[in-house]
Amino acid sequence: MSLAYQHLQDTIVALATPQGIGAIAVIRLSGADAITIANKVFKGKNLEAQESHTIHFGTIRDEGKIIDEVLISLFKAPKSFTKENVVEISTHGSNFIIKQVINVLLKHGARLAKPGEFTKRAFLNGQFDLAQAEAVADLISADSEAAHSAAMNQMRGGFSQEIHQLREELIHFASMIELELDFVEEDVEFASRDDLRKLIDKLLQVIEKLIVSFDLGNVIKNGVPTVIAGKPNAGKSTLLNALLNEEKAIVSEIAGTTRDFIEDEININGVIFRFIDTAGLRDTTDVVEAIGVSRTREKMKQASLILYLFDLTDTSIQEINQDINKLENLGIPFVKVANKIDKAEASLIDTLKSQHKDMLFISAGKKENLDDLKERIMELVNLDKFKTGSTVVTNIRHYQSLISTKNALNDVINGLDMEVTNDFLAMDIRQSLHHLGEITGEITTDDLLANIFSKFCIGK
Structure with a gap:
């Protein structure tokens, strides 16, 4: 079993709101036993008998001692962010209360969540693909309208759909080439080489536009x-x-x-x-x-x-x-x-x-004509392409995978020019599919997932 899946049976807990004293804090539980564990420390309605997407008032207690009055929100699997049972406990924002509530949940069987573990579970459980999962972190850190729009578009699957469509078209030809390998002695051709070349040229045009968009995407995400x-x-x-x-x-x-x-x-x-x-x-x-x-x-x-x-x-x-x-x-x-x-x-x-x-x-001293300066600055940055709704690459990992895909597709074109054998052609096509799959998570490794989700905040 992949390391990424080994701890999916655990019920995890973390503070979902920022650290520090505030009016309220939200503590999140996710896992098969989330509702059962919350029910053990909650004095109010029997949470296990309640409907999903309901909110309940009561108290959190530790061996009879009241820690706080709370509101508990229930989200039953699979209708939750992680597709697991999820409980969100809204407490008063005292650091002391937060620690006490988390400690009593740990005592009854939960464990502390790792950075990004809630979103990682959502990805592993098929809630969304890897590119969309990464967009969650971008959305949280977005500090401008442009960055917010780019992250929202990616989280809602705009970028993923484009990559998925490219990959599907290539998979069809890959399967035909692979099939030809089974009939090598009959010398049959299931995949037209001219049609394959046209497809690769089309894919390269789309991928090149995505690669070029990274300059704009990097500006949107990190600032000019x-x-x-x-x-x-x-x-x-x-x-x-x-x-x-x-x-x-x-x-x-x-x-x-x-x-x-x-x-x-x-x-x-x-x-x-x-x-x-x-x-x-x-x-x-x-x-x-x-x-x-x-x-x-x-x-x-x-x-x-x-x-x-x-x-x-x-x-x-x-x-x-x-x-x-x-x-x-x-x-x-x-x-x-x-x-x-x-x-x-x-x-x-x-x-x-x-x-x-x-x-x-x-x-500058009198602050004269600064609005004209700002207007000129915006003209030079030129966000027109982004504002039209075009897909913009903002993630360096996606950019690098697109570069690798482009190189592999060029190898396919070179192979067609040199009339290489089907096994070499199939190998280059598989490489292209591999790099495209890395973007959306159809191709993953434990190290890749660990690296991506370790950069998330705890509680998300």
Whole structure:
């Protein structure tokens, strides 16, 4: 028996709500004996005689001593999250009460749940596939509208359905190729090689789109790394503070105040941006500042977006154009931001507007035109594809499996070109099916499941 299935007969218990004192806490039990164990410590109605999806008031007691007044929710198998008997006990939110209730349940036969064990049981019991199970964790950690929508789409099976359909089409051809191996001496062909090639080409197109979507999915899930760069005193720290509406970074008229990068998150129109305020770019003999400048250049190379600030009170048009040329050579989307318009010469602003139609003019100190900056940022991130409901890959494990599938499918195409024997062709098709199956959990190992669910919070 697989290790993943060995402890399914146990009844597990854990706190399902966050740690800490609150108005209420929810303690969850799941397993064949969940209702029986809860009934042993509950004073009220006989829980074993009650209908599923009902709530009951009473007290939890330990050898006659009342621990708390509670509400108990019953979910009888298979109509529950885990497809097992599930009991959820709503207690008052005292840490002392929570510990006492869990301890008395342990005393009557439950054991403490491991991280993600409730969701793992739901997967093992066929409630949903592995990709949907992983989406549960993403949904819990979603801190923006875009991340929530992506996780909800995956949890409801949008991504899984697409993968399942691809796999089903490939399985048909795989079975035909395998059948031919049984009739090798008759030299029969059950699977048209031309039709197989057309199918592989079609699969590769779909998989390539999913692979490409990971760049967007990664942004949705983890936020857009956005570097605020420019020369010393361009107003980078002031801009960060203005966007955050708090004094996060030290602001000073002394050049070189920011020696290292400062990072914080901002939600703009439902998308998380990780703004990084960096040390000013200039040649310096100060060893510490030079390290900061070096780190700035590295952060710029790693960014998805750069906001490059120009100080209109202390930068010539020639310097601005030189910096823009350097930015263009990086190959990373950037916004030209002319700062300190409240102090700049009108003639300089007019000249720059005529030369650079896409340059934004702001005053970070006065918080002028920041909405225009946010709008430009959203245009460059370009979430249109996501908003149309297209499937977006947000999970690095899925991305890696798709890459492996693509490579295996290319091996099938190469095999067809070289007219390899059926056994080699079948082997490459099986590899493709294997990697697709890893995504939804049709192909799993105990190590894989342990790695995935260990990252979940306890109680989920």
